[in-house]
């Protein structure tokens with residue numbers, strides 16, 4: 366089933382590392398996304414968190430989510446109500462964490478997208494895409510391997526594993542088999 | 545028929561049971577699973593929500609209390625969570641003071657050539673120094689690995705790096721690693737593995753760990769050394785089991801081949817606020833510093849502290865007024881060796897602060913936090929704004945020798961310029 370999110374572009378630059386998304390010094394106090402979301406991207410713009418509206422879409426340049434593999438960088442973005450991230454490229458650990466949590470991450474040219482543009486982000490089969498409804502233009506992302514499609518389709522790694530018991534589907538390894 | 549394989553292809557083929565090439569998606573059996581106090585609390589959440597009822601093999605799962613060491617009250621709460629989990633499901637727990645998770649894995653002698661290591665810390669890649677494929681993941685992948693012993697991976701294409709030429713006097717592994725980060729840039733190895741090739745005699749296992757560690761700052765998925773005499777020497781006193789080298793086949797296919805001239809590398813420094821913002825230290829000379837941090841998974845091993853001490857001794861064995869020097873051994877073993885040989889006592893006598901083994905001041909979760917407007921020079925791997933817990937401080941990254949030279953003089957200076965021993 367195709368996935369589609371419509372929302373407002375929130376424009377960021379290159380090399381946004383996970384410490385900038387949420388500082389380690391903040392997450393040492395709590396891992397609760399609903400608390401941490403008030404500090405989202407505070408290093409980039411202290412006013413950002415307060416300006417996020419549910420359904421917003423982050424649009425970034427190269428190497429989004431580089432640095433620490435901390436997964437809270439993804440869950441804080443989700444807690445803030447952001448539904449998708451489009452970037453010219455992602456750090457691999459962030460990309461994995463995003464898909465694992467059901468956050469749609471599209472790797473495509475974002476250079477002409479401007480803050481506030483109305484976007485439609487879609488995943489149809491293997492192909493993610495971003496459409497700029499304000500300015501025109503559509504960009505397809507690199508196609509997702511079947512396992513990533515399945516994880517996203519299931520709503521993330523938690524429901525995916527819950528259902529299968531393990532990645533291979535061999536339930537002896539996982540949750541159900543041990544009972 | 546197996547094709548000619550890179551080290552990564554070999555390991556991921558063996559662990560997935562199929563002839564895997566770069567680009568293939570494989571589900572692998574994992575040899576070692578590592579979590580930290582920063583990543584495990586969330587992983588426990590995922591584990592429970594996934595319906596986990598046991599660890600796939602408690603002997604192969606380790607949790608380390610390294611990021612919150614010593615812990616704040618909230619850190620204590622994270623630790624309590626992990627302790628309760630270990631009581632219920634098993635696994636090895638490395639308590640506060642035992643050291644950095646994957647540093648301990650390397651020291652343990654349990655990592656064997658050809659192993660697949662999954663750690664929920666980006667710098668887990670450091671284990672590649674011992675000819676293993678080690679990958680850093682988040683908490684959800686950690687949870688799956690804890691529960692099932694599995695991970696899915698895209699077999700990476702490989703960058704083949706030959707470290708050619710003899711290292712120049714005064715240029716250490718950290719300088720070579722920083723120069724490589726500059727050469728490849730922050731995305732230079734995205735989605736790829738880096739494999740290092742001969743001649744490697746001049747790089748001991750500790751040096752190799754530095755090179756693998758900083759590969760993460762080029763976004764490498766893994767960084768791997770072959771097994772050679774240095775690997776065997778390192779493991780001889782630690783491992784009670786051996787496995788044949790897992791080296792690349794001649795004729796394996798690489799996505800890119802780089803011959804990196806090590807002899808041209810001079811002391812380097814990464815300027816604030818990016819690890820790839822690297823220049824020869826000559827270009828930063830004279831910048832006053834107020835804090836020097838020697839430690840972390842990049843620069844917190846035995847030879848790092850000895851190298852630093854040697855520089856300070858040359859400069860009169862005193863710390864410049866107004867400079868706070870913080871030392872954090874990467875592990876209990878490092879601390880013990882440096883205690884026995886008197887290194888730590890000599891630093892303490894100069895007024896340095898020696899803290900609990902672990903991550904220390906590296907990422908602002910435990911340890912000393914620099915003040916507003918402070919300039920720091922550190923042996924770590926990341927200098928993002930706010931990395932050490934204060935966005936109003938600036939962090940420089942350099943070798944232990946350069947950090948010690950700054951401690952002695954109060955300014956950034958090329959350590960080779962300090963006077964020879966009195």
Ligand code: SF4
Nearest residue numbers: 667840841903906907
């Ligand atoms: S020392 Fe720093 S970089 Fe290394 S594991 Fe700890 S926090 Fe991460």
